[in-house]
Amino acid sequence: MSAQSLMQLAGALSTGTVKVVDLTQVLNPETPVIQLPEPFAQSPAFSSELISQFDDDGPAWYWNKFSCGEHCGTHFDAPGHWISGQDYSDGTTDTLDVNQLVGPACVLDFSRESADNNDFVLEPEHIKAWEAEHGEIEAGAWVLMRTDWHKRSGADFLNIDEEGPHSPGPSPAAMQFLIEERNIQGWGVETVGTDAGAAGGFEPPFPAHFMMHGANKFGLASLANLDQLPAKGAIIIAPPLKIENGSGSPLRVLALVPA
Numbered sequence: 001m002s003a004q005s006l007m008q009l010a011g012a013l014s015t016g017t018v019k020v021v022d023l024t025q026v027l028n029p030e031t032p033v034i035q036l037p038e039p040f041a042q043s044p045a046f047s048s049e050l051i052s053q054f055d056d057d058g059p060a061w062y063w064n065k066f067s068c069g070e071h072c073g074t075h076f077d078a079p080g081h082w083i084s085g086q087d088y089s090d091g092t093t094d095t096l097d098v099n100q101l102v103g104p105a106c107v108l109d110f111s112r113e114s115a116d117n118n119d120f121v122l123e124p125e126h127i128k129a130w131e132a133e134h135g136e137i138e139a140g141a142w143v144l145m146r147t148d149w150h151k152r153s154g155a156d157f158l159n160i161d162e163e164g165p166h167s168p169g170p171s172p173a174a175m176q177f178l179i180e181e182r183n184i185q186g187w188g189v190e191t192v193g194t195d196a197g198a199a200g201g202f203e204p205p206f207p208a209h210f211m212m213h214g215a216n217k218f219g220l221a222s223l224a225n226l227d228q229l230p231a232k233g234a235i236i237i238a239p240p241l242k243i244e245n246g247s248g249s250p251l252r253v254l255a256l257v258p259a
Ligand code: 23J
Pocket: 034, 036, 071, 077, 081, 192, 193, 194, 195, 206, 209, 221
């Protein structure tokens, strides 16, 4: 691409013919975090503590310290997060290829299906039906599953009952299709994790994690505002923190959208 077209993008950003959409949930102590069944260890929620605020501890400055799990709120899943991706030399937040953190987004709207059935499972035929309408998913794309789950809050977001969590997500066959037939770069969702609530019982368990990370591909969880994106035509920017040997991190996810 020419230097001129990159400057054209800068111009479009300043005049508003390209807008920036924030795909990030706010991070606070109430931000929902995945709850795993016994006997597994749990991830802590986000917490923040004051260092100083224009007081004796810092008369002219305000700052906090915070802590949270790597997989808290809107967050990035690196290949090294899962057993299937543990051996990639470029599979953690400090070693991954930053070129792969910016790319075109395909937004697959299954919000109605997810409202009708909170355990909705995305299958290859759903993806092919989307492609028949919008064109084929290109290699290197980020595929984002819109469910409107970000509009939920509190207990409705995790949606757990006696049987466990109920939230939509992909089947193993859907993951296999996107990896082997489309060679996508990553898989993003609005729910707490990249897999369906019931995915611990799929074969393999947690196919989005097991298969995407096994193919050295990325995940994005707890995205917001996917309803503000076109089906095709947006570019997303999703760089995790450069934590040494990190399995993922909370991040700000931005989309560039033609106005
Ligand atoms: C650990 C174990 C199971 C799952 C997850 C984490 C996530 O969804 C995550 O945030 O990566 S399903």
